[in-house]
Amino acid sequence: MEYSRFVSLAIAVAAVACSSGPSAEAPAPEAGAEAAEGVTAAAITTDDLEMHLTAFAHDSMMGRESGTLGNYLATEYLAAEAARIGLEPAGDDGTYFQTLPVVQRRVDPEASPSVAGEPLELGKDYVPLPRMRGLLPFGMKGSLDGVQVIFAGKASDAGAALTAEQMAGKLVVFDTPVGPDGSPNMEAWNRQSLQSYASAAGVAVAVLELLPPRFAAFFTRPRETLGGGALPEGPLGMFVSREAAARLVGTPLDGLAAGTLGETIEGTFRFVQAPVPHQARNVVGILRGSDPSLRDQYVAIGSHTDHVGTTSQPLDHDSVWAFNHIVRPMGAESPRREPTAEEEATIRQLRASFETIRRSRLDSVFNGADDDGSGSVAMLEIAEALVNAEERPRRSILFVWHTGEEKGLWGASWFTDNPTVPRDSIVAQLNLDMVGRGSDDDIEGGGPGYLQLIGSRRLSTELGDLVEEVNTTGGHGFEFDYQYDAEGHPQNYYCRSDHYMYARYGIPIVFFSTGSHQDYHQLTDESQYIDYEKLRDVSRLLYGIAETIANLDHRIVVDKPKPDPNAPCRQ
DSSP: OOHHHHHHHHHOHHHIIIIISOOSSOOOOOTTOOOOTTOOOSSOOHHHHHHHHHHHTSGGGGGGOTTSHHHHHHHHHHHHHHHHHTOEEOSGGGSSEEEEOEEEEEEOTTOOOEETTEEOOBTTTEEEOOOOTTSOOOBSSOOOTTOEEEEEEEGGGTTSSSOHHHHTTSEEEEEOOBOTTSOBOOTTOSHHHHGGGTTSSEEEEEOGGGSOHHHHHHHHSOEEEEOOSSOOOSOEEEEEOHHHHHHHHTSOOTTOOTTOEEEEEESOOOEEEEEOSSOEEEEEEEEOOSOTTTTTSEEEEEEEOOOOOEEEEEEEHHHHHHHHHHHOTTGGGSOOOOOOHHHHHHHHHHHHHHHTTSOOOEEEEOOOIIIIIIHHHHHHHHHHHHHTSSSOOSSEEEEEEESOHHHHSHHHHHHHHSOSSOGGGEEEEEEEOSOSOOOTTTSTTOSTTEEEEESTTTSOHHHHHHHHHHHHHTTOOOEEEOGGGSTTOTTOGGGSSTHHHHHTTTOOEEEEEOOOOTTTTSTTOOGGGOOHHHHHHHHHHHHHHHHHHHHOSSOOOOOSOOOOTTSOOOO
16 A cells, blocks of 8 residues: 555544454454354355454464464364364374474573683573574584684685684684674675585684674574474584684684684583474365265365464554554565654554544464464365365365464475375365455555465466466456566565475465465454455355366376475575
8 A cells, every 4th residue: 555545544533443443343244144153154154254263363372373382272173173064084193183293492501611711601602503494504413512713714705714624623713794884794604605614513603793682582592393303413503792702712803814723612502402382283184075086186275373472572452553554564574664753643643543442452462363364264164165065076175274384384394295195196285375355455456356376387387277267267256466476576475385395296286365464473463354255255266276176087287397395495
């Protein structure tokens, strides 16, 4: 939405309070809806979707972060609904659940390295760098006790100053040059250059005080990771302060020659791990197909159950809404910045308008109603409608509610690496992620028929054509936006949701989304802001597409090159 429209909206206080702003009451039920309180209808209805989403994105689910009680409760809800609907359990050991091996890793507070008898202070002097997706390939198992330090020059020259023999078994310390804007220059500090440090015991970069304060907190708090098992081997990595680096080397860094030997470290830091407090689980169910010759093939439909949990500092909900409406129209996709004086006045006017209809309320739960409560409950409605159809589809429909999407596509990665049905029996995967918004207030060009499609022809021309055909012949009336499917698009949506874990194995996919908006990854992503008619219409479209694929007399044709499943994703 253009900024001038924001201002107009703010001035029209009554309109804001009654429509675009946080609503005072829930929308009226759909006329003629069949669902009574606590009972769902066989058809896909707005009442059913709202009932499910109000429960699924409730504060009691505590933001549904994977590995927490909130996500555990959310998956219990979905499994109970899958059983009620009549889906066949397809998880582990005859249940609806596929449990992921997720562990919590943290820095052991009882261990710390020392130099010349003085310990380094965690968070102030050093921050250990764990192995993480997309991060440099540091190890997490090893020791620095008795290891000698060697200075390697500037981080901008990483990999060029020392030989493998010089670095072998030592802690390699880099200084960090600062650019004209005061930011650290680490252009050469990358995954490729670090391969040359395989012989080192560890690598330390003097950059800690140049990074935001939250950086140290981010890397020192406990973190969950998928996989468990033994900690990865390799050189230990850490960021250190410039003062700590000088202590390690035994002399100030300015003018120091690369190859200078430093102190010998006493002790070490180490990582420890334990199971997460609550199991991280996919929910998997099957509607078995009617054709004996095709029922062992599957059309997969997926969404993700998790969101990003809670915040330790409660905020005023309506103030957050007003601020984001003006300053961050795409929520977390918009850059953080301070409002201008004009914007600040508009925000105050918006906030004042909300005070005319209700008291302020503190909020600490990232409810994730659209992300991805909308896709999760749409799947329930699609499943119930298919189960109760006059004729079941010929192929089976595989419903997978993935966990851990927000952690790095954990659930989809685990399921496709360890599928509960033969992987080559999945003929297509349809992914729903954020499908409950998309108005012109949410996104430029939005409206009732707005829907983003990503990946629909990346592996199969036929699948992309079929989606268009179902939309037209079924009278769904959607106008598909393909701009985010462009190769190299900076938003990188093709690589950011669960569908890619299927596509990497050559399974044709379509990613459906109504797009980002001001409540994306914000405390304000709540069920009261969902467009339930839009969510119903998207669900009906997905029903039609899944049914059509399932009833084809042939498998969807894959006519595009399949990617390497172990290679990084490319938009």
